[in-house]
Amino acid sequence: MILVWIVLFLSVNLTECVPEKPKRSTLNQLTRTLLRKYDCGVRPVHNWTSSTTVYIDLILQSVLDVDGKTQSITTSIWYRQIWRDEFLVWDPEDFDGITELSLSSDAIWVPDIIVTEFVEEGKSPPIPYVYVNSSGSVRNYRPIQAVLACSLEMYAFPFDKQNCSLTFRSWLHSVKEIDLALWRSAEAIAGDKREFMNDGEWELLSVPSQYWQIRQDDADYAQIQFNLLIRRRPLLYVVGLLIPSIFLMLVDVVSFYLPLNSGTRIAFKISILLGYTVFRVNLTDELPATALRTPLIGVFFVVCMAMLMLSLIKSILVVKLLHHSEKEVKQMSLSACLLDRSLEEDLLSLNDVPDPPSGLEWLLQELVSLRMAFSQEDSESSAQAEWLSLCLRLDRLLFRFYLLVLAVYTGTLLLLWARWSFT
Ligand SMILES: *[C@@H]1O[C@H](CO)[C@@H](O)[C@H](O)[C@H]1NC(C)=O
Ligand SMILES: *[C@@H]1O[C@H](CO)[C@@H](O)[C@H](O)[C@H]1NC(C)=O
Numbered sequence: 001m002i003l004v005w006i007v008l009f010l011s012v013n014l015t016e017c018v019p020e021k022p023k024r025s026t027l028n029q030l031t032r033t034l035l036r037k038y039d040c041g042v043r044p045v046h047n048w049t050s051s052t053t054v055y056i057d058l059i060l061q062s063v064l065d066v067d068g069k070t071q072s073i074t075t076s077i078w079y080r081q082i083w084r085d086e087f088l089v090w091d092p093e094d095f096d097g098i099t100e101l102s103l104s105s106d107a108i109w110v111p112d113i114i115v116t117e118f119v120e121e122g123k124s125p126p127i128p129y130v131y132v133n134s135s136g137s138v139r140n141y142r143p144i145q146a147v148l149a150c151s152l153e154m155y156a157f158p159f160d161k162q163n164c165s166l167t168f169r170s171w172l173h174s175v176k177e178i179d180l181a182l183w184r185s186a187e188a189i190a191g192d193k194r195e196f197m198n199d200g201e202w203e204l205l206s207v208p209s210q211y212w213q214i215r216q217d218d219a220d221y222a223q224i225q226f227n228l229l230i231r232r233r234p235l236l237y238v239v240g241l242l243i244p245s246i247f248l249m250l251v252d253v254v255s256f257y258l259p260l261n262s263g264t265r266i267a268f269k270i271s272i273l274l275g276y277t278v279f280r281v282n283l284t285d286e287l288p289a290t291a292l293r294t295p296l297i298g299v300f301f302v303v304c305m306a307m308l309m310l311s312l313i314k315s316i317l318v319v320k321l322l323h324h325s326e327k328e329v330k331q332m333s334l335s336a337c338l339l340d341r342s343l344e345e346d347l348l349s350l351n352d353v354p355d356p357p358s359g360l361e362w363l364l365q366e367l368v369s370l371r372m373a374f375s376q377e378d379s380e381s382s383a384q385a386e387w388l389s390l391c392l393r394l395d396r397l398l399f400r401f402y403l404l405v406l407a408v409y410t411g412t413l414l415l416l417w418a419r420w421s422f423t
């Protein structure tokens, strides 16, 4: 009884299935025909002595990040590889004129081409298909977002150029099995900036490429190296880092015109130095960090700070000298007053003169002309006046020296940076 039921069930199932079985599409037939005896683990050549040439093409799409600390660069590239598969050949006449079809990349042989500089393959979307045409040419196109190891030279920051290479090679197969070649001419690839997102911090200069074979363990390996030559756009850093710093230096230079004896000059210079320190602390994140060499701009900041400090020290010294001389001159005039009572009122009023250089000079002239008798003290007073004018002259001299050092320093830096940014 059960057996009858099963037979009945099966027959019903069969009668339901047969009319619904679809006729295979031409595409399906072609795919089945091509993959029926295909072994995806075997290099697709009829004669094992012939090599498979893989043609490579690359378009740089963007530079996402350049990291000086880890010496790496994150890029997004469009990568294409094309090779000939001698087993995926058909006559389009037999298959409704189909000349191209896509196949799953898992089902066919794919060369093991890798980039030796990859530190980490980023978030590249997986592309599961390749395109094959009737003469067996397989096109494998995919976008790659990758982190590449690159030795970055930050010395010229923010006027730096970087040269990062992408080396494609077969990890395992020697040149006898897999050879490499460029799909387009090297010039066409070098100058191709169509897809490059040109609004970012980096400007693409060119992508020169070269082919060579390296020898490893008695076998030659073919490899193609692309050098990504990129240049940083410095404007952001010039506006954010250099110009504020230059402004502070200018204010510092102008502060030399504050009167020496008023005492505000030192307070002013100290506040500039303080402002500069705060500015520097805020900037530490923006400077690229490299272990080997400090970027020149770091040296620039330190030297700017040293200059501010020097100008402060210089002012302190001159003010100290000046106050010393003023006190002595006042003591001198007091002794002169005691010596001659007839000029008492004159001297008392003169002591209150607020502007020391002119007032003291006048006082000393008075003393020289009226007090011939006290020749010794007179000569001492004129010595004091000379000292005063010496102070002022010293101030002027140091200021000129400071300006000279500053000009030489600025000139050198400008020359260096101009050379880097225009070559
Ligand atoms: C393979 O190719 C080489 C030269 O290209 C030839 O000498 C050899 O006979 C070929 N082998 C076969 C099995 O066709
Ligand atoms: C297949 O593609 C290759 C490379 O794109 C091309 O050279 C060849 O002519 C194509 N074959 C056919 C039959 O379209």
Ligand SMILES: *[C@@H]1O[C@H](CO)[C@@H](O)[C@H](O)[C@H]1NC(C)=O
Pocket: 163, 164, 165, 227, 229
């Ligand atoms: C970039 O670096 C490669 C080697 O890493 C070198 O062969 C090439 O000449 C360099 N290019 C420039 C423009 O410096």
